[in-house]
Every structure is written in structure tokens, then in C-alpha cells.
Amino acid sequence: MRVSISEVFTSIEGEGIYIGTKTLFVRLAGCPLRCFYCDTPYALEIGNGIYYDIDDAKALIKKKVENNTFKVNFTGGEPLLQHEAVRELARYVRDDLMLKTYLESSCYDASRFLHVLPYIDICKVEFKLNDSHAIDEKHYNRLVENELLCLKHAIKSGKATYIKVVVSSLSRREDIEELVRMIFEDAAISKAIDGFVLQPVNGTGINEPTLEYMLALYDTVHQYYPDVRIIPQIHKVMGIP
Numbered sequence: 274m275r276v277s278i279s280e281v282f283t284s285i286e287g288e289g290i291y292i293g294t295k296t297l298f299v300r301l302a303g304c305p306l307r308c309f310y311c312d313t314p315y316a317l318e319i320g321n322g323i324y325y326d327i328d329d330a331k332a333l334i335k336k337k338v339e340n341n342t343f344k345v346n347f348t349g350g351e352p353l354l355q356h357e358a359v360r361e362l363a364r365y366v367r368d369d370l371m372l373k374t375y376l377e378s379s380c381y382d383a384s385r386f387l388h389v390l391p392y393i394d395i396c397k398v399e400f401k402l403n404d405s406h407a408i409d410e411k412h413y414n415r416l417v418e419n420e421l422l423c424l425k426h427a428i429k430s431g432k433a434t435y436i437k438v439v440v441s442s443l444s445r446r447e448d449i450e451e452l453v454r455m456i457f458e459d460a461a462i463s464k465a466i467d468g469f470v471l472q473p474v475n476g477t478g479i480n481e482p483t484l485e486y487m488l489a490l491y492d493t494v495h496q497y498y499p500d501v502r503i504i505p506q507i508h509k510v511m512g513i514p
């Protein structure tokens with residue numbers, strides 16, 4: 274088995290509820306989506322990564338792990354594009370290196386997600402809004418269905434799970450309200466998740482939401498999930514990878 278990897282590096286987790294933890298990032302190459310705010314354009318094409326035999330990729334991860342690493346973050350690109358390899362790498366990290374594994378995914382394919390899930394400790398399930406332009410209008414509902422299925426699978430499997438939604442000045446309150454209504458239709462979900470993060474687009478200067486608008490979006494989610502948080506990407510503020 275081979276795997277295309279864009280980069281492997283240690284940094285500070287810059288987003289979400291595990292912000293500030295020392296993390297080894299394994300950035301898989303390739304993504305089937307095209308969000309307008311994508312901050313890893315160099316990792317969108319699978320052919321732009323370096324191809325490794327799976328055992329060489331394991332050796333690379335082992336070599337790069339530093340002391341006191343809190344978790345190994347499988348990110349991208351979109352890690353589920355290479356789900357077989359991610360499953361094997363996550364198994365290795367968990368069982369051989371005895372480290373926590375974290376999957377950062379847009380959850381575009383629930384069957385691939387299920388395949389990887391047994392070897393993942395922490396799931397960040399990202400829901401894309403229509404204004405992200407991640408996918409064409411025709412396939413958008415299918416994407417959300419998969420994201421919701423992934424969320425339910427993660428919760429059912431007892432994984433530490435939280436939700437992230439990237440918001441911009443283009444994000445419509447009614448779209449967010451519809452999304453959160455659908456997510457929290459099942460009352461068990463609000464008790465089972467560890468958080469709901471609204472992440473403002475920042476650092477690009479394009480469609481960044483104002484404070485007033487972020488607070489309006491916060492209020493919209495708050496009706497359904499009071500522990501909502503607005504958390505920007507701190508690594509961009511700090512100027513680190």
C-alpha cells in the first residue's frame with residue numbers, strides 16, 4: 274500500500290476544542306472538495322504529495338514524533354480520500370506508538386469514515402455550509418447527509434467528538450439555523466458531543482465576518498446548543514504552521 278503525504282510536522286493545535294496541544298500533523302494529500310477559504314491549496318491534489326510505502330510512512334511518523342506529543346492529527350487535504358492508508362497509519366500510531374489519534378475531516382463519505390473510525394480517538398466532524406462552495410449545489414445535500422451520518426457513527430462508537438463549522442460574511446443565518454436544527458433534532462446529540470465550534474474565516478482578508486455578525490451566528494446556534502464557541506485559528510495569528 275502507498276500513501277501520498279503533503280507534510281508531517283509538529284506544531285501547536287491552532288483550532289477547535291483541543292487548541293494549544295502539542296500535535297504531530299500528518300497532512301494527507303488530495304481533497305475532492307473546493308472550499309473558497311481553503312488554506313492548504315498545496316494539498317488539494319493527491320499528485321502534489323510525496324508517495325511513501327506504508328511502512329516508510331510509519332517510519333517517518335515515528336521519526337517525527339516529539340516528546341510529550343498530545344495527539345497525532347490526520348488532516349489534509351481530506352484524509353478520507355486515502356482511507357485505507359489512514360486506517361493503517363492510525364492503527365500504528367495508536368497500537369504501536371501508544372498515542373492518541375485525531376481525525377480532522379469534512380466527512381464527505383460515511384462508509385470511508387466508518388472504516389477508519391476503529392483506530393481514531395477524537396473526531397472533529399466538520400459541516401460545510403453551502404456558501405463554502407465546497408461542492409456544487411446538486412450534491413450539497415448528499416454531503417450534509419454524509420456529515421450527519423459520520424457524526425452519529427462517531428457518537429455511537431463512543432469517540433470524543435465535536436463539530437466545527439467555518440463561517441464567513443457570506444454565511445446565511447437561516448442556513449446555519451437549518452443545519453443546527455437538523456443536527457440537534459436528535460436530543461441525544463447535544464449531550465454526546467464535546468463542543469460546537471464556529472470558526473470564522475480569517476487570515477485571507479476575504480469574506481471575513483464582523484464581530485457583530487459572528488455574535489448573531491453564535492446566538493443562532495445557542496438556541497440549540499448553549500455551549501457553542503467562536504474560536505479562530507490561532508496558528509494564523511501566531512504566524513506558525
Ligand code: SF4
Binds near residue numbers: 307311379407
Ligand atoms: S475540505 Fe479542507 S482541504 Fe478540502 S478544500 Fe475544503 S478546506 Fe481545503
